[in-house]
Amino acid sequence: MRDNSTSGAAAGFLLGLIAPEDAARIRRRTGLPEPATAAELTAGHSTALWSWTRTPVSVSVLLWVLEEDDPDLNLWVWRHVSADNAMRRAIVRGVPFGTARTGPLPVPANLTPQDEPPVPESYTRLGLLGALREGTSMRAARTAASMVVERSDWRAVTEADGDRPLPGYARWALAIRPDCPPALRAQFGTHRRFAHRVEQAGVLDGPAEYATSWGPASHVLNVLSTGRLLFPARVGEAEDALRPLVRDHLGDREDAWAVLAQLIDTFHGNAVELVVTAGAIA
Known part of the structure; x- marks a missing residue:
C-alpha cells in the first residue's frame, strides 16, 4: 500500500526507527506506507518541497535547514510561509548559519539583492542599536531586529545590552529569533x-525537544519525515530521542502499530503521548 498522506509520512517516520525486517512485516499486515524508492524521492523532490513551504512550522525547523548552508535549500526557506524578514535578509546576503563555514554563501538561484526585504526607516536614520532602542512597540522592535543579520551584529547587540540594557520590546524581539545566541538570550532574562x-x-x-514535546504528533512527525532531505545533520537527534x-x-x-495507524490522524498530543497511548491500548 502506498500512502502519501501526512499521517502516512508520519507513521512511516516512526516505522523507520525499528528493524527493517520487522517494519516490512508490519507494513504488509497493517497497510502502513511503504518507504519511498530512490526514483520516487527524486521524482517527488520539488513537489514535496513546495508542499513543505506551505506548511507552518516551528521557526527552529527553518534554522536547522539554514544550518546546512546549502543555497538550494535556502531558496526553499526563503519561500516558506514561516520565514521572517530576518531570515530572508540573511539568505539574500549569503550569511552562513552553520558552524563550519566562515565565508559568505552563494545567493540562491532566482534571488537577487533586490529581493531583500525593505530596510527599516529607523535603521537608516539611527543605525542598528539606535533603531533597537527606539522601538516602543513589538512591531517596531521586530522590524528593527530584522536588521540583526551578521554574527558581528549579534556581538554588537550583546555588548550594547551589557553596557545598557535594551528596552523590553527589543529584548523580546531578539530573543524569539531562533538564531539568537543562547548566551545573549540568557543575558536578556530567565x-x-x-x-x-x-x-x-x-x-x-x-x-x-521538537520530537518529544511539540504537537500535534502527526504534524511534527510529518515535518521530521522531511528531515533527511532538509536538515540531515540534525534529524538524527529526533530519531535518537x-x-x-x-x-x-x-x-x-x-496490533500496537495498527492502533497507532487508527489514532494518528486525530491525536492532539505529542509523539511521545501518541506512542505510549497506542502501546497501552494494544
Missing part, C-alpha cells in the same frame, strides 16, 4: 514569563 514567550514563538533547543520509546511501547507488535 523569568518564567520570558521563557514562555520564547517557547510560544517556536524556539527550541533542538530536534529532540524517539527510538527507545518506539522500541519499548510498539516494538514489532502488529
Whole structure:
C-alpha cells in the first residue's frame, strides 16, 4: 500500500526507527506506507518541497535547514510561509548559519539583492542599536531586529545590552529569533514569563525537544519525515530521542502499530503521548 498522506509520512517516520525486517512485516499486515524508492524521492523532490513551504512550522525547523548552508535549500526557506524578514535578509546576503563555514554563501538561484526585504526607516536614520532602542512597540522592535543579520551584529547587540540594557520590546524581539545566541538570550532574562514567550514563538533547543514535546504528533512527525532531505545533520537527534520509546511501547507488535495507524490522524498530543497511548491500548 502506498500512502502519501501526512499521517502516512508520519507513521512511516516512526516505522523507520525499528528493524527493517520487522517494519516490512508490519507494513504488509497493517497497510502502513511503504518507504519511498530512490526514483520516487527524486521524482517527488520539488513537489514535496513546495508542499513543505506551505506548511507552518516551528521557526527552529527553518534554522536547522539554514544550518546546512546549502543555497538550494535556502531558496526553499526563503519561500516558506514561516520565514521572517530576518531570515530572508540573511539568505539574500549569503550569511552562513552553520558552524563550519566562515565565508559568505552563494545567493540562491532566482534571488537577487533586490529581493531583500525593505530596510527599516529607523535603521537608516539611527543605525542598528539606535533603531533597537527606539522601538516602543513589538512591531517596531521586530522590524528593527530584522536588521540583526551578521554574527558581528549579534556581538554588537550583546555588548550594547551589557553596557545598557535594551528596552523590553527589543529584548523580546531578539530573543524569539531562533538564531539568537543562547548566551545573549540568557543575558536578556530567565523569568518564567520570558521563557514562555520564547517557547510560544517556536524556539527550541533542538530536534529532540521538537520530537518529544511539540504537537500535534502527526504534524511534527510529518515535518521530521522531511528531515533527511532538509536538515540531515540534525534529524538524527529526533530519531535518537524517539527510538527507545518506539522500541519499548510498539516494538514489532502488529496490533500496537495498527492502533497507532487508527489514532494518528486525530491525536492532539505529542509523539511521545501518541506512542505510549497506542502501546497501552494494544
